[in-house]
Amino acid sequence: MIIDVHGHYTTAPKALETWRNRQIAAIGNRADMPRASEFRIDDDEIRESIERNQLRSMRERGIDLTIFSPRASFMAHHIGDFEVSSTWAAICNELCHRVSRLFPDHFVPAAMLPQSPGVDPATCIPELVRCVEAYGNVAINLNPDPSGGRWTSPPLSDRHWYPIYEKMVEYDIPAMIHVSTSCNPCFHTTGAHYLNADTTAFMQCLASDLFKDFPTLRFVIPHGGGAVPYHWGRFRGLAQELGKPLLADHLLRNVFFDTCVYHQPGIDLLTRVIPVDNVLFASEMIGAVRGIDPETGYHYDDTRRYVEAARIDAAAKQKIYEANARRVYPRLDAALNAKGQ
Amino acid sequence: MIIDVHGHYTTAPKALETWRNRQIAAIGNRADMPRASEFRIDDDEIRESIERNQLRSMRERGIDLTIFSPRASFMAHHIGDFEVSSTWAAICNELCHRVSRLFPDHFVPAAMLPQSPGVDPATCIPELVRCVEAYGNVAINLNPDPSGGRWTSPPLSDRHWYPIYEKMVEYDIPAMIHVSTSCNPCFHTTGAHYLNADTTAFMQCLASDLFKDFPTLRFVIPHGGGAVPYHWGRFRGLAQELGKPLLADHLLRNVFFDTCVYHQPGIDLLTRVIPVDNVLFASEMIGAVRGIDPETGYHYDDTRRYVEAARIDAAAKQKIYEANARRVYPRLDAALNAKGQ
Numbered sequence: 001m002i003i004d005v006h007g008h009y010t011t012a013p014k015a016l017e018t019w020r021n022r023q024i025a026a027i028g029n030r031a032d033m034p035r036a037s038e039f040r041i042d043d044d045e046i047r048e049s050i051e052r053n054q055l056r057s058m059r060e061r062g063i064d065l066t067i068f069s070p071r072a073s074f075m076a077h078h079i080g081d082f083e084v085s086s087t088w089a090a091i092c093n094e095l096c097h098r099v100s101r102l103f104p105d106h107f108v109p110a111a112m113l114p115q116s117p118g119v120d121p122a123t124c125i126p127e128l129v130r131c132v133e134a135y136g137n138v139a140i141n142l143n144p145d146p147s148g149g150r151w152t153s154p155p156l157s158d159r160h161w162y163p164i165y166e167k168m169v170e171y172d173i174p175a176m177i178h179v180s181t182s183c184n185p186c187f188h189t190t191g192a193h194y195l196n197a198d199t200t201a202f203m204q205c206l207a208s209d210l211f212k213d214f215p216t217l218r219f220v221i222p223h224g225g226g227a228v229p230y231h232w233g234r235f236r237g238l239a240q241e242l243g244k245p246l247l248a249d250h251l252l253r254n255v256f257f258d259t260c261v262y263h264q265p266g267i268d269l270l271t272r273v274i275p276v277d278n279v280l281f282a283s284e285m286i287g288a289v290r291g292i293d294p295e296t297g298y299h300y301d302d303t304r305r306y307v308e309a310a311r312i313d314a315a316a317k318q319k320i321y322e323a324n325a326r327r328v329y330p331r332l333d334a335a336l337n338a339k340g341q
Numbered sequence: 342m343i344i345d346v347h348g349h350y351t352t353a354p355k356a357l358e359t360w361r362n363r364q365i366a367a368i369g370n371r372a373d374m375p376r377a378s379e380f381r382i383d384d385d386e387i388r389e390s391i392e393r394n395q396l397r398s399m400r401e402r403g404i405d406l407t408i409f410s411p412r413a414s415f416m417a418h419h420i421g422d423f424e425v426s427s428t429w430a431a432i433c434n435e436l437c438h439r440v441s442r443l444f445p446d447h448f449v450p451a452a453m454l455p456q457s458p459g460v461d462p463a464t465c466i467p468e469l470v471r472c473v474e475a476y477g478n479v480a481i482n483l484n485p486d487p488s489g490g491r492w493t494s495p496p497l498s499d500r501h502w503y504p505i506y507e508k509m510v511e512y513d514i515p516a517m518i519h520v521s522t523s524c525n526p527c528f529h530t531t532g533a534h535y536l537n538a539d540t541t542a543f544m545q546c547l548a549s550d551l552f553k554d555f556p557t558l559r560f561v562i563p564h565g566g567g568a569v570p571y572h573w574g575r576f577r578g579l580a581q582e583l584g585k586p587l588l589a590d591h592l593l594r595n596v597f598f599d600t601c602v603y604h605q606p607g608i609d610l611l612t613r614v615i616p617v618d619n620v621l622f623a624s625e626m627i628g629a630v631r632g633i634d635p636e637t638g639y640h641y642d643d644t645r646r647y648v649e650a651a652r653i654d655a656a657a658k659q660k661i662y663e664a665n666a667r668r669v670y671p672r673l674d675a676a677l678n679a680k681g682q
Contacts, residue, residue, distance in 0.1 A: 144527070145527070149492070150491075150492075151490070151491075151525055151527040151528070153527070154526065154527075155526055155527055184492055185495065185496055186485075186486070186492040186494070186495075186496055186541055186545070187492070187541055187544075188541075188544040188545070188547075188548050188579075190575075190579065191540075191544035191547065191548065191575070191576065191579045192537075192540050192541040192544040192545075195537075195540050195567075195568040195572060196533075196536075196537035196540060196541065196568075199532075199533050199536050199537060199540075199568065200527060200528055200529075200533040200537065203528075203529045203532035203533040204527070204529070204533075206529075206532065207529050207532065223572070223575075224571065224572070226536075226540075226568050227536040227537075227539075227540065227567050227568035227571065229571065230565065230568065230570065230571035230602065230607050230610060231536060231564070231565070231602060231603070231604075231607060232604055232606070232607070233602070233603035233604025233605075233607060233630075233634065233641050234531075234532070234564075234602070234603045234604075234629070234630055234641070235532065236604070236634065236636075236641070237603055237629075237630035237631075237632050237634065237641040237642075238529075238531065238532045238629070238630060240632045241630065241631065241632060261571065261572060261574070261575070262572070262574035262575045262578055263572075263573055263574025263575075263577070263614075264574075265573070265610050265613050265614050266571050266572060266573070266574060266610070268610075269571060269606050269607070269609075269610045272606050273604075273606050288575070288578075288579070289574075289575055289578035289579060289582065290578075290582065291578050291581045291582060293574065293577065293578065295577075300574050300575070300577070300578040301578075
């Protein structure tokens with residue numbers, strides 16, 4: 001079985017964006033605020049949006065299952081207040097839940113949180129609970145910068161975030177550390193902000209003792225870990241300067257990297273540098289880079305090809321494709337076991 | 342000849358830091374502000390600080406020449422106003438000039454600029470002119486984020502920066518794009534902010550047509566280009582999505598990467614992915630990562646070992662070690678030619 005741990009619902013029917021635009025337009029004018037109940041998409045529209053896009057490519061590429069969360073760039077936690085984020089997150093999470101019900105063999109949901117800059121992350125707990133208990137979500141996406149490129153929240157090692165971690169530990173779910181749209185003109189969203197956030201989050205963990213407080217907390221750093229594997233020697237050296245244990249002991253029981261790296265040399269480096277138990281297959285398809293690579297004739301984000309061609313043995317590939325995901329996402333494993341998979 | 346294009350005076354005598362601390366303490370209280378003339382270090386102190394540190398390691402590693410600029414993390418452009426930065430830059434640049442006079446065969450200076458958040462970069466021109474004309478500087482360090490992790494300046498593609506570029510083109514000098522200390526607790530200075538800035542700067546160039554306006558402008562992206570070579574497929578794909586030419590045509594006449602990547606797999610990736618004409622030898626020694634790698638028994642920042650072991654031929658190594666630097670830094674080439682080197 002091949003599990004893609006990083007997919008977003010980037011192809012949701014237009015009605016979603018329309019509702020969101022109405023919501024944004026009504027900020028500061030409560031009377032115009034659309035109700036959640038005014039958002040309606042029927043199952044056929046959802047089916048079509050998935051079958052023609054993600055599911056078609058999954059079938060072409062031999063991907064069995066995707067952990068599926070709301071579109072990352074649309075989370076836009078910087079827009080409006082907690083109320084705005086809360087309604088928006090509820091709608092988006094419900095939609096991914098519906099995808100998972102319509103395609104139970106192919107999509108398992110992960111939740112976005114109703115984060116809002118300056119608001120206590122504990123306010124996200126009710127939505128998290130609902131997504132896990134009612135919707136069967138197996139993970140959350142945690143945005144380390146709800147300001148959208150201003151980086152006004154404390155580091156992930158700060159107690160600020162502990163309410164989320166306590167709930168994650170209780171439910172035994174991991175978080176993918178994933179920012180949203182950058183509203184800082186310095187940072188291109190998918191070309192800088194995403195990768196920077198990955199590197200930043202990793203270094204926040206490295207410089208702290210977060211995992212002493214939460215020995216079972218698990219973070220998945222997307223986009224191949226940003227700059228981290230490429231600079232693994234730098235990070236080993238920095239840990240040494242900071243008097244931390246070896247990274248294998250300090251972080252690698254808790255931090256995992258996905259394979260969203262869109263060329264062969266990148267995946268070769270990732271699989272050479274990072275222990276195989278810490279690498280999880282993912283493509284973020286359909287996402288930031290949708291084109292066909294003229295150098296290969298295949299889609300940039302067809303990461304399975306790179307993993308297949310990497311110099312690792314079949315047992316390592318099986319871990320990357322399936323076993324690691326089942327270990328890092330125990331609720332996914334339980335759901336698969338319940339189906340005899 | 343082996344040229345290291347990325348060295349900072351991180352070992353300056355204590356008097357430098359003492360003067361700076363007095364300056365910082367006096368901000369907002371003009372009467373207490375120390376004069377530049379109160380800063381005094383004699384040549385012997387400078388000699389010792391270099392001979393025992395950078396020069397010793399250069400000799401051990403077989404590095405002939407280092408392009409040497411003020412300590413990056415001490416630039417701290419976010420501190421004080423333009424006046425504060427201006428006095429500080431003048432002192433630091435004079436010190437690197439003195440190093441280059443004391444060790445003319447081993448150090449060639451590059452200038453820091455008296456940048457200050459919200460201040461027109463044109464104000465940096467007099468210091469730049471002085472450094473090139475009076476001190477023989479062959480390059481500048483340009484900080485894309487003088488706010489120190491708040492990222493309040495426009496992208497490097499903005500006309501805001503054009504006065505600097507016009508002078509760079511006139512003098513035919515490149516800029517290393519190098520941030521300074523992060524005062525944003527989210528960003529560890531050397532473990533996140535530096536790498537993020539490298540990625541950010543590259544993407545700012547990619548998303549723009551800056552080099553149409555300045556076809557001969559040259560940027561050196563330090564720290565191996567941040568996340569860029571590891572994600573080269575992503576950047577090729579993003580250029581495609583943005584309707585830009587192939588990166589070779591769009592950026593690689595103007596953008597270069599140094600080899601400050603502190604492990605073998607990173608240098609292997611860099612030299613596999615980035616055309617050899619765009620890779621410049623560097624170590625940033627003595628810098629962020631000073632320890633010895635227990636996996637190799639050598640210093641993390643002994644990047645020559647990685648380049649030596651990379652699967653590239655002798656001609657490629659000669660480009661990385663010398664020829665590219667002489668092409669990208671023509672004033673260095675001229676200075677070497679004048680000495681018959």
